[in-house]
Amino acid sequence: MAVNRRDVIELAVAAALVAAAGAAYYADATPVLTFALAAIAIAALARLVGGATEQLGSRVGSSAAGVIQSALGNLPELFIALFALHRGLTEVVQFALVGSVIANSVFVLGLAFIAGGIRNGTQRFDSPRARMIATLTALAAAILAVPGLAHEFHTPAAAHEKTLSLICAGVLIVLFFLTLPGFLAGGEEGSVQHARWTLATTVVILACAGAAAAFVSDWFVSALQPATESLGMSEAFAGLVVVAIAGNAIENVVGVQLAVRNRPDFAISVIVNSALQVALFLTPVLVFASLFFSTQLTLAFPVLLAISLLLGAAICALVVYDGESTWEEGAILTGLYAVVAASFWWGA
Amino acid sequence: MAVNRRDVIELAVAAALVAAAGAAYYADATPVLTFALAAIAIAALARLVGGATEQLGSRVGSSAAGVIQSALGNLPELFIALFALHRGLTEVVQFALVGSVIANSVFVLGLAFIAGGIRNGTQRFDSPRARMIATLTALAAAILAVPGLAHEFHTPAAAHEKTLSLICAGVLIVLFFLTLPGFLAGGEEGSVQHARWTLATTVVILACAGAAAAFVSDWFVSALQPATESLGMSEAFAGLVVVAIAGNAIENVVGVQLAVRNRPDFAISVIVNSALQVALFLTPVLVFASLFFSTQLTLAFPVLLAISLLLGAAICALVVYDGESTWEEGAILTGLYAVVAASFWWGA
């Protein structure tokens, strides 16, 4: 079966959203409007890219599919981060990366527990895969937090934050390629889809959506500073919360849906795996990419950000090891996320 | 059956202790003596209030009973904290609140493991309820720790500690009311008691004990500063250890007794639930109550206190997830508590 009616509607909606965001940008609409429209358009494009990537993945070997999914599945976040680096907004990128990890492993997990718990009561899960992903995410978060802690608490290392960040990024990307095959072997259950589109259609859609994502990301980033200023939020908050949630909107919806359908193990795997990929893949790629920009992206995160990362990953591991979720647990997770986010609301 | 002989003895003992503490206070005895007598009288009153509250609870619906138990079960601590706030001792209150959480989740848990282990050997527990309470306590501790960490490590947030504390307290109290029903549903097994006293007797005892608790708390707080000074301990230590243990004496004894009777799951639930209620109920109530005093109670805890809170809650979760307790584990828990307490012994 080729492109069907639902696909056409999805494509049309995405195109309309991109057009609206573009119109707002070129017509000098208020930054907040441009920012909001661009955020929604990015979510729509992320969904499109996600679907096309999956179809492409089903045509190649599982190992190549993993690289493709990690690379293209994070495409919108990658574009946003690159444009932000281009404008020298390295702090926003740091907050957006850590924000993606925290948003997935605390906030979205909390939403999934709430939705799943209200619909299905107490949910039990004990797949070794969900636990393993939570463990690996905690480990990756610990690696990511080291340069920030060293920068704050160990004077000699503070002078070498760029080198330490490169070492750290190197370790992470090596770990990504090492752990890739194992992940896919275990992860295919239930998620395999047969390619519906022809290869040509897939590639064309991917190329168009990718190009559109690049443009929209540029508009999004250009509106970021004035929009957050007029809303009174700090750049840190914008990165940690707004960029992180806009960039991960789709994975989030999928994860929550799985919890509602009473597949808690799979829901947790999808949600936490998304956090893990940001830590193991997107972050080191951006550190290396930033070497081509005027300002290098370091992993010397502001120390409260590094601590929040550790806290979020530890809480996530705790909650996954627990083996049970209730909507009350979900409520406390979202409460924790709200308090962490609130502490970054104020700017310097 | 109405008030029986044992009840009369208990009432007489409590009255005698209150009278002794009052005599010490009005006769200008040494502050240490007044302080010690008031602390013992508070423990006796806490026991009385606890019994009366349980009887009251058995007459109303389980959800109302939960609110009553949380409100009245913490009555002595509440009075002490209010009198301390009245005298501007906000730091003592901060330490007493965190101290209650740490004392329960590390020290009393350790005592229960020691007592239970010596009597019954290695104890196994795996009720989802005990694990769930430990998880929720870790989550609540993480929420409580955020303002203190933000105050220390994130300059912009430090200027807004009062607002951040109110947000945090608001989140906690909302979580308290959300999680209340679920807790009681699971918690009644084995703890239901039929009302022995008439409603009138219950209310009169409750009113008298409450009024007495108010007076004794005032004497306790007034003797706190001179007593701790003459003992060479800091106010921080007095709050963290002395106030926290005096205010929780009864729950502690009950928890240890349950461990001795080889009911480790129930023991853990009671002990850790006591920590959870301080975090979810007593703390936010005091933050809001402090708005009526000249000095606002903030949750911007001194950073070592916030770190100790996280450490204590994490260790508690670890030990509960472990699924087994031995008296050796209990010994290390009490050792950890001793070292944490010792680090706060010295004053500024």
Next chain:
Amino acid sequence: MAVNRRDVIELAVAAALVAAAGAAYYADATPVLTFALAAIAIAALARLVGGATEQLGSRVGSSAAGVIQSALGNLPELFIALFALHRGLTEVVQFALVGSVIANSVFVLGLAFIAGGIRNGTQRFDSPRARMIATLTALAAAILAVPGLAHEFHTPAAAHEKTLSLICAGVLIVLFFLTLPGFLAGGEEGSVQHARWTLATTVVILACAGAAAAFVSDWFVSALQPATESLGMSEAFAGLVVVAIAGNAIENVVGVQLAVRNRPDFAISVIVNSALQVALFLTPVLVFASLFFSTQLTLAFPVLLAISLLLGAAICALVVYDGESTWEEGAILTGLYAVVAASFWWGA
């Protein structure tokens, strides 16, 4: 059976290595060469002492055997630390002690997971003993970290770091003697060996190896500063990584071998128990021993070291509770160790 051919070879190799290290030291070879030869000789002597200690242990009661093993099994590390204290290198000793805990509970555990995973695929383990040792190690690490955290984050305690260290060391050594019997009761399975050597042979070998270890430790420590300087590494790194790994080489090899032989539970017990003994036994003994030197060893570790200790112990507990190991998990553990070590590479 008395000393056999393999024993003779081992003795000869150790003697040759000691002679080589001595030659380098007295012939004023480059410090790096002396340092490297001494490190290898220490590992060989540690193996010899370990074997002799086990044989001695099989002749006495299990409780006495525990004390002997803890005392003599850590003999080389003890000598190195004593000579370093004698030269006033207290910081190196602090880093070496924490380094031993982190190296065992993160790096060696990672190596065991990698080796075991490549050979045997996913390894499952769920002995309560392995979990219990991981829990106790996390608790001991928390106790060890308190003085460092207090020194950094709590002004009044900072002035009393020596007293707080002594309290902490006192608690640890009491816990060591309390927990000793329980440990040995559970730990003998599979590790009991019949004494092959006569008692006289054992004692002579032990005495010679011990004396040699004392000399080699002196050469090792004397070459430490010039060698690390000429290699560009900080003293902190030398203690954390080089001394820690040289001093624990043998336990490490044994642990990894057990994982390869698909005995993951036993491997984890051996590896993590080695970390636990450093925390509960070696550290307090050195604190008390340092009272006889001009500079007292305190447990007020540099704060990044204290944080790394907590992080390592928490990650270790997480990974052990997980109940499964794969070589990917091992890879991430070694990656974390590499990043932590790297952050201490640079000196002041």
